Each structure stands twice: as C-alpha cells, then as structure tokens.
Amino acid sequence: MKQAKEKGFGTKPDDISVPEKIALIHSEVSEAFEAYRHKNITGKDGLEEELGDAVQRILHLCGILGINVEEAILKKLDFNKTRKWDWENMNEGK
Numbered sequence: 508m509k510q511a512k513e514k515g516f517g518t519k520p521d522d523i524s525v526p527e528k529i530a531l532i533h534s535e536v537s538e539a540f541e542a543y544r545h546k547n548i549t550g551k552d553g554l555e556e557e558l559g560d561a562v563q564r565i566l567h568l569c570g571i572l573g574i575n576v577e578e579a580i581l582k583k584l585d586f587n588k589t590r591k592w593d594w595e596n597m598n599e600g601k
C-alpha cells in the first residue's frame with residue numbers, strides 16, 4: 508500500500524472506482540494474452556510481466572476492499588475438489 512499511496516493509485520475505497528479497477532485488471536489479462544500470442548514470454552511487456560501486472564492490480568484491489576484473497580483462494584480450491592468439469596461438452600482448449 509505504501510507504493511500505491513506514493514504513486515497515487517489509491518489506498519481506500521473512496522479513492523478508487525471499483526469498476527475501473529476491475530477493467531484495469533482485465534486489460535492486464537488481455538495484455539498477457541497478446542504477449543503469449545506473440546511468443547513474448549519473458550521480454551519487456553511479456554507474459555510474465557503482464558501476469559505480474561494483473562496480480563498486482565488484483566492484490567491492490569483486494570487490499571483496498573479488505574478482501575482476504577488468500578482465504579478466498581483456499582476456500583475456492585477446497586470447493587473445486589467437489590466439482591467436475593464436463594470437458595466433452597465444453598468448447599475450451601486444454
């Protein structure tokens with residue numbers, strides 16, 4: 508949060524627009540997709556960097572909103588143990 512404050516990214520809910528922050532997370536994920544498409548994995552603006560940007564933005568938003576993202580991830584992982592995916596009826600690459 509120190510860097511977020513210093514750089515003007517906001518540190519509390521009144522400082523930010525949540526929809527805008529979500530859109531910015533999405534933009535970083537799209538940048539990661541484009542980097543992968545262009546086989547830029549480790550370079551400037553590469554997949555690694557863009558995924559890092561996305562995670563930073565997610566953690567920043569979680570911090571502002573008081574979301575315990577570690578707990579949320581663990582809870583969802585636990586739930587997913589009970590789920591099954593019907594890959595035969597999904598148009599999704601593996």
Ligand SMILES: [Mg+2]
Nearest residue numbers: 535538557560
């Ligand atoms: Mg980026």
